[in-house]
Amino acid sequence: xxxxxxxxxxxxxxxxxxxxxxxxxxxxxxxxxxxxxxxxxxxxxxxxxxxxxxxxxxxxxxxxxxxxxxxxxxxxxxxxxxxxxxxxxxxxxxxxxxxxxxxxxxxxxxxxxxxxxxxxxxxxxxxxxxxxxxxxxxxxxxxxxxxxxxxxxxxxxxxxxxxxxxxxxxxxxxxxxxxxxxxxxxxxxxxxxxxxxxxxxxxxxxxxxxxxxxxxxxxxxxxxxxxxxxxxxxxxxxxxxxxxxxxxxxxxxxxxxxxxxxxxxxxxxxxxxxxxxxxxxxxxxxxxxxxxxxxxxxxxxxxxxxxxxxxxxxxxxxxxxxxxxxxxxxxxxxxxxxxxxxxxxxxxxxxxxxxxxxxxxxxxxxxxxxxxxxxxxxxxxxxxxxxxxxxxxxxxxxxxxxxxxxxxxxxxxxxxxxxxxxxxxxxxx
Amino acid sequence: xxxxxxxxxxxxxxxxxxxxxxxxxxxxxxxxxxxxxxxxxxxxxxxxxxxxxxxxxxxxxxxxxxxxxxxxxxxxxxxxxxxxxxxxxxxxxxxxxxxxxxxxxxxxxxxxxxxxxxxxxxxxxxxxxxxxxxxxxxxxxxxxxxxxxxxxxxxxxxxxxxxxxxxxxxxxxxxxxxxxxxxxxxxxxxxxxxxxxxxxxxxxxxxxxxxxxxxxxxxxxxxxxxxxxxxxxxxxxxxxxxxxxxxxxxxxxxxxxxxxxxxxxxxxxxxxxxxxxxxxxxxxxxxxxxxxxxxxxxxxxxxxxxxxxxxxxxxxxxxxxxxxxxxxxxxxxxxxxxxxxxxxxxxxxxxxxxxxxxxxxxxxxxxxxxxxxxxxxxxxxxxxxxxxxxxxxxxxxxxxxxxxxxxxxxxxxxxxxxxxxxxxxxxxx
Numbered sequence: 001x002x003x004x005x006x007x008x009x010x011x012x013x014x015x016x017x018x019x020x021x022x023x024x025x026x027x028x029x030x031x032x033x034x035x036x037x038x039x040x041x042x043x044x045x046x047x048x049x050x051x052x053x054x055x056x057x058x059x060x061x062x063x064x065x066x067x068x069x070x071x072x073x074x075x076x077x078x079x080x081x082x083x084x085x086x087x088x089x090x091x092x093x094x095x096x097x098x099x100x101x102x103x104x105x106x107x108x109x110x111x112x113x114x115x116x117x118x119x120x121x122x123x124x125x126x127x128x129x130x131x132x133x134x135x136x137x138x139x140x141x142x143x144x145x146x147x148x149x150x151x152x153x154x155x156x157x158x159x160x161x162x163x164x165x166x167x168x169x170x171x172x173x174x175x176x177x178x179x180x181x182x183x184x185x186x187x188x189x190x191x192x193x194x195x196x197x198x199x200x201x202x203x204x205x206x207x208x209x210x211x212x213x214x215x216x217x218x219x220x221x222x223x224x225x226x227x228x229x230x231x232x233x234x235x236x237x238x239x240x241x242x243x244x245x246x247x248x249x250x251x252x253x254x255x256x257x258x259x260x261x262x263x264x265x266x267x268x269x270x271x272x273x274x275x276x277x278x279x280x281x282x283x284x285x286x287x288x289x290x291x292x293x294x295x296x297x298x299x300x301x302x303x304x305x306x307x308x309x310x311x312x313x314x315x316x317x318x319x320x321x322x323x324x325x326x327x328x329x330x331x332x333x334x335x336x337x338x339x340x341x342x343x344x345x346x347x348x349x350x351x352x353x354x355x356x357x358x359x360x361x362x363x364x365x366x367x368x369x370x371x372x373x374x375x376x377x378x379x380x381x382x383x384x385x386x387x388x389x390x391x392x393x394x395x396x397x398x399x400x401x402x403x404x405x406x407x408x409x410x411x412x413x414x415x416x417x418x419x420x421x422x423x424x425x426x427x428x429x
Numbered sequence: 430x431x432x433x434x435x436x437x438x439x440x441x442x443x444x445x446x447x448x449x450x451x452x453x454x455x456x457x458x459x460x461x462x463x464x465x466x467x468x469x470x471x472x473x474x475x476x477x478x479x480x481x482x483x484x485x486x487x488x489x490x491x492x493x494x495x496x497x498x499x500x501x502x503x504x505x506x507x508x509x510x511x512x513x514x515x516x517x518x519x520x521x522x523x524x525x526x527x528x529x530x531x532x533x534x535x536x537x538x539x540x541x542x543x544x545x546x547x548x549x550x551x552x553x554x555x556x557x558x559x560x561x562x563x564x565x566x567x568x569x570x571x572x573x574x575x576x577x578x579x580x581x582x583x584x585x586x587x588x589x590x591x592x593x594x595x596x597x598x599x600x601x602x603x604x605x606x607x608x609x610x611x612x613x614x615x616x617x618x619x620x621x622x623x624x625x626x627x628x629x630x631x632x633x634x635x636x637x638x639x640x641x642x643x644x645x646x647x648x649x650x651x652x653x654x655x656x657x658x659x660x661x662x663x664x665x666x667x668x669x670x671x672x673x674x675x676x677x678x679x680x681x682x683x684x685x686x687x688x689x690x691x692x693x694x695x696x697x698x699x700x701x702x703x704x705x706x707x708x709x710x711x712x713x714x715x716x717x718x719x720x721x722x723x724x725x726x727x728x729x730x731x732x733x734x735x736x737x738x739x740x741x742x743x744x745x746x747x748x749x750x751x752x753x754x755x756x757x758x759x760x761x762x763x764x765x766x767x768x769x770x771x772x773x774x775x776x777x778x779x780x781x782x783x784x785x786x787x788x789x790x791x792x793x794x795x796x797x798x799x800x801x802x803x804x805x806x807x808x809x810x811x812x813x814x815x816x817x818x819x820x821x822x823x824x825x826x827x828x829x830x831x832x833x834x835x836x837x838x839x840x841x842x843x844x845x846x847x848x849x850x851x852x853x854x855x856x857x858x
């Protein structure tokens with residue numbers, strides 16, 4: 001696939017529809033490919049990436065030169081930068097995905113009817129996945145490998161800043177697919193930087209795209225959620241809460257809260273709000289705030305918190321619904337577990353929340369009544385991750401209630417159908 | 430809720446948004462209601478319907494008088510007509526739904542991580558379901574009961590021809606909900622006949638509606654699929670296929686084919702196309718066509734079929750993708766199971782297909798490679814039904830690949846979340 005110039009005369013709608021049609025045609029080939037064939041393709045892709053290291057790094061250098069000429073932050077450039085170690089890590093990630101169990105064909109449930117019909121629910125691929133991401137080149141390969149292993153065709157639309165890097169990596173993907181007899185169209189990379197391509201993909205391209213997975217910041221995900229005419233697996237933000245109940249173990253509360261906020265502040269499972277039970281506010285607030293501050297965290301608080309602890313800035317209304325992605329936390333006092341549930345329902349993002357308590361009944365109430373994708377008891381919200389859940393790899397975290405929720409791993413990229421085996425049964429009457 | 434006149438000055442968008450907001454508020458109440466409370470509400474609704482039989486029949490008579498004044502077919506009027514027996518059947522259907530197991534809170538999967546975290550996947554309600562249906566008054570109650578039992582709020586939009594009947598039935602629903610302390614807004618009935626209400630509902634009402642379920646003919650479902658901005662559980666049509674392989678048992682092929690087509694011709698699981706393996710066409714075509722004709726079915730066929738059997742009309746290209754819903758079938762000869770799979774992929778509607786063969790390898794190939802919601806071996810396609818699957822009741826059949834596929838019963842009206850139980854685990858590094 002040649003790199004098209006964005007200035008060239010190209011009908012974006014036609015180009016994208018053609019990609020959709022080719023993806024739909026290729027979807028049947030990958031859906032029916034054996035586990036061995038898919039794993040052989042993934043192994044070939046990993047080998048191809050290693051063999052193309054120089055080419056990939058040269059393309060990446062050209063992308064970075066372009067970014068330096070434009071208004072691009074150093075942090076952004078850093079995320080887009082590859083080196084030999086990072087290219088090797090990309091290849092290894094593909095091998096790790098090849099090593100995961102193949103979900104396609106799994107029997108999810110099976111039962112027999114009184115008339116002897118044997119019914120089972122069997123995993124099938126979803127079809128065609130559109131993946132829209134920003135300028136992290138590793139996503140190109142990671143997303144393609146996850147989609148392939150789960151039997152799906154994919155259309156990748158990466159950030160325009162790394163299009164040359166993505167093209168170089170894509171060369172290895174196409175070659176790896178073809179080396180085992182699969183069509184290269186099982187994975188396609190949008191070859192133009194025109195933003196209209198994203199709009200076209202979000203229409204679903206006349207039913208050829210089954211689901212969209214956006215990977216990137218809030219503005220990208222927000223646009224996708226607002227415009228997509230097909231289902232989207234995504235989370236707009238992760239405003240994760242820790243609730244410290246009056247029956248919490250103090251040392252556990254300190255350890256888990258500091259870990260949930262500070263282990264890595266930029267991941268979506270990082271805690272952004274700490275809620276403390278009013279019945280134990282005097283006991284818990286000072287040590288919790290102190291421990292967070294000692295770990296380098298800025299603490300913003302409501303009036304009660306500011307009255308109990310030192311060095312706490314006032315929390316604005318906006319703070320309660322802010323995903324900082326940084327060493328900042330907002331701390332508030334609530335009226336027990338019901339107050340915590342109300343607060344989370346009002347300000348949360350349905351991502352991940354954790355209660356700290358030794359009271360099993362209170363924990364069960366929280367776990368039952370909190371309508372977030374992941375609810376935890378006595379554990380750090382930083383465990384909100386497909387790898388930590390044992391899924392091996394994830395394409396992202398979803399906060400919607402349809403189809404996939406929580407970490408989106410290989411199983412969540414599948415659908416199912418019913419298989420009915422009979423011996424000549426006819427329906428009476 | 431008063432019956433609003435469609436000529437009255439009412440801002441449809443405002444009215445519908447208010448319904449969406451009230452549904453979202455009521456969704457939490459029904460999501461957290463115990464099985465006992467939900468069953469008590471359903472029992473009260475069934476009793477209320479019986480108690481209001483006279484009122485319901487009077488409202489139905491007014492609806493029917495209106496239909497007779499308009500351009501409404503007799504068959505359509507018949508479907509909309511209630512009598513004492515039909516009202517009693519509606520009440521009994523609610524009691525049958527009350528007797529089904531409650532899916533909310535079910536543990537779908539559970540596992541433990543090496544760090545001791547116990548993770549489970551637990552069923553939760555979906556949220557708010559928008560149900561759009563034509564003039565079968567039993568759907569009003571049936572859909573509301575299924576949504577309630579699965580912990581969901583619902584907004585019902587029935588056909589304008591039976592709005593008075595629906596209002597009378599809705600009175601029993603609202604009263605039943607309130608009698609057990611649940612808000613009446615758990616089920617709402619759109620009180621206007623303005624078609625703009627459907628358009629508003631299809632937008633999702635600013636995120637307050639999670640899924641739309643249309644129940645009705647192809648034009649209704651087609652409009653919903655084209656316009657909806659939220660997920661839809663539906664099938665546009667059921668073009669179901671029977672494939673008779675060369676290794677089929679002749680008597681079984683005759684019995685199953687006639688049953689699949691003729692038991693009831695109007696249901697979506699009725700067969701519309703019969704495909705016969707070319708390798709056995711001479712042996713099977715004549716008796717199969719004869720059996721269908723003897724059962725009163727009109728047979729249309731391709732050239733080979735017309736050459737082998739008497740009284741077969743020529744099949745047009747359109748016939749292969751037509752859901753007759755009537756005693757008509759199209760019969761064609763294909764090149765083995767691969768030919769059948771290709772034909773179904775080209776002309777099918779991804780609903781239900783069945784292979785008749787004694788060859789297990791061929792059956793497995795068909796069941797694996799056919800991408801329809803339900804695939805069968807040696808069984809009648811008329812079993813494509815939630816009740817026949819043992820689900821107890823269904824709100825419809827879905828042919829999409831997202832979330833629900835095949836019969837949509839109580840479980841398919843739920844989502845899930847992850848519950849993580851720890852003992853103070855923090856994430857390392």
